[in-house]
Amino acid sequence: MPDPARSHAVVIGAGMAGLTAAQAISRHFGKVTVIERDVLPAEAAPRRGTPQCQHAHMLLAGGLKALQTLFPGFENDLAEAGAVKIRAGKDLRFERPGFDPFPIRDLGFDIFSMSRPLLEAVTRRRVLQAPNIGICMRSRVTGLVASRDARRIKAIRYETGDEPAVTVEADLVVEASGRCGLTLQLLEELSLERPEETEIGMDQAYASTIVERPIDHNADWLGNIVLPSAPASSRGAFLFPIESQRWLLSVGGNHGDAPPGDRAGFMDFVRSLRTPTIYDAVKDACPLTDIVRYQLPCSTRRHFERLESFPTGLLAIGDAFCRFNPVFGQGMSVAAQEAVILDRLLAEDVPEERLARDFFAAIQNTIAAPWGVAVSDFVYPATRGVRPADFAQRLQYGIALTKLAADDPEVHRLTVEVSQLLKPQAALREPALAARVMALM
Numbered sequence: 390m391p392d393p394a395r396s397h398a399v400v401i402g403a404g405m406a407g408l409t410a411a412q413a414i415s416r417h418f419g420k421v422t423v424i425e426r427d428v429l430p431a432e433a434a435p436r437r438g439t440p441q442c443q444h445a446h447m448l449l450a451g452g453l454k455a456l457q458t459l460f461p462g463f464e465n466d467l468a469e470a471g472a473v474k475i476r477a478g479k480d481l482r483f484e485r486p487g488f489d490p491f492p493i494r495d496l497g498f499d500i501f502s503m504s505r506p507l508l509e510a511v512t513r514r515r516v517l518q519a520p521n522i523g524i525c526m527r528s529r530v531t532g533l534v535a536s537r538d539a540r541r542i543k544a545i546r547y548e549t550g551d552e553p554a555v556t557v558e559a560d561l562v563v564e565a566s567g568r569c570g571l572t573l574q575l576l577e578e579l580s581l582e583r584p585e586e587t588e589i590g591m592d593q594a595y596a597s598t599i600v601e602r603p604i605d606h607n608a609d610w611l612g613n614i615v616l617p618s619a620p621a622s623s624r625g626a627f628l629f630p631i632e633s634q635r636w637l638l639s640v641g642g643n644h645g646d647a648p649p650g651d652r653a654g655f656m657d658f659v660r661s662l663r664t665p666t667i668y669d670a671v672k673d674a675c676p677l678t679d680i681v682r683y684q685l686p687c688s689t690r691r692h693f694e695r696l697e698s699f700p701t702g703l704l705a706i707g708d709a710f711c712r713f714n715p716v717f718g719q720g721m722s723v724a725a726q727e728a729v730i731l732d733r734l735l736a737e738d739v740p741e742e743r744l745a746r747d748f749f750a751a752i753q754n755t756i757a758a759p760w761g762v763a764v765s766d767f768v769y770p771a772t773r774g775v776r777p778a779d780f781a782q783r784l785q786y787g788i789a790l791t792k793l794a795a796d797d798p799e800v801h802r803l804t805v806e807v808s809q810l811l812k813p814q815a816a817l818r819e820p821a822l823a824a825r826v827m828a829l830m
């Protein structure tokens with residue numbers, strides 16, 4: 390007998406968080422409706438609702454694993470769609486202060502590199518194969534509706550074009566709008582407490598363009614990452630191989646050091662990077678797109694897990710829950726990992742009154758490692774927010790760990806597994822390893 394409390398779920402937003410959440414929920418609900426304000430392209434193409442999609446988007450190995458769990462065979466789908474297979478540690482050159490490049494070693498696993506629109510198109514295609522998921526496009530959710538006793542969510546309201554607003558009943562509503570505005574608005578309407586927010590204000594700026602990747606490019610790498618010499622400079626860059634023999638180049642700086650939007654200024658910025666590798670690779674490459682820019686003032690973590698009361702049947706996921714500085718390449722992977730956790734909780738038949746509390750508690754572990762990385766923005770004196778009391782010590786630990794990783798392939802592999810969200814950050818504090826790191830500090 391189908392559970393009457395699990396007949397219809399609504400997911401707001403068809404970005405990576407919304408799509409993966411919809412897939413997770415579809416295994417446990419009669420019907421899932423994803424409501425998206427954009428018209429979604431049939432193929433991989435940028436769209437207005439996700440302006441960040443034209444910038445470099447790395448899918449970490451932990452995110453790939455989560456996608457593979459939700460959509461068995463996902464790696465094949467990516468490869469067939471033209472994503473570039475990358476051997477971790479080998480094909481992507483990593484230049485960081487003191488190590489230009491970091492030692493090149495085969496770390497034993499593959500990741501895929503592609504444009505964000507391609508990743509989203511592949512994911513969307515898989516979602517639409519589920520017979521009980523429907524995507525309602527060009528529809529903007531304008532409000533959430535609570536039950537009369539204000540204890541649970543009952544419905545959502547949305548508008549399509551100029552047509553009158555429609556109300557749709559739902560047993561579960563997941564806000565994956567990237568912003569969280571609807572949930573916060575509902576909490577205010579119900580006079581419920583809003584979640585506390587932790588912010589790390591770094592004013593990250595991006596500028597990106599796509600260029601042809603020359604067939605005869607004969608370096609021993611497919612892509613390159615240049616890390617800045619922080620805190621003196623925040624200028625860094627990603628050059629990622631993407632589908633159709635192209636490179637996506639994103640450069641960035643923070644606290645006002647924003648890359649220009651005209652091509653000459655953009656190329657000057659590329660030339661000013663800490664190493665010449667990327668400039669030399671792209672200076673004669675044929676540009677295929679204009680330069681696009683993006684600014685993000687801060688990383689934001691909303692502490693839903695601390696709330697005493699929260700409406701039953703409502704969840705926030707992905708960027709709506711926690712948004713990271715994009716330079717660390719974590720948002721999509723964390724969203725997919727959160728969806729896997731949601732799938733598990735639904736499979737365990739967690740009662741609906743406990744679902745939000747258990748979900749927000751369970752994803753704290755998932756958030757811990759990427760948030761620990763986001764905190765490293767405090768290396769810049771201008772960064773706003775509450776610097777952890779032990780920040781200087783963490784920084785020293787990180788520097789010593791990096792030195793050790795350069796010398797020891799096993800430590801190298803472990804640090805990459807943690808940064809790729811395959812292992813928890815606690816793995817870097819195991820006593821035997823910690824003792825070796827401390828000895829170097």
Ligand SMILES: Cc1cc2nc3c(=O)[nH]c(=O)nc-3n(C[C@H](O)[C@H](O)[C@H](O)COP(=O)(O)OP(=O)(O)OC[C@H]3O[C@@H](n4cnc5c(N)ncnc54)[C@H](O)[C@@H]3O)c2cc1C
Binds near residue numbers: 407438449706719720
């Ligand atoms: C410049 C930049 C670079 C990045 N690089 C990386 C990277 O390398 N790796 C990585 O993993 N992450 C990266 N990210 C982060 C990544 O884009 C997000 O974390 C990820 O897309 C998850 O977002 P989401 O699905 O929660 O929100 P979004 O991707 O923002 O999707 C939200 C969706 O909701 C829709 N929507 C919003 N409001 C409504 C409404 N009221 N009604 C209906 N629909 C609505 C929007 O149209 C959109 O489709 C980057 C971000 C930026 C800004």
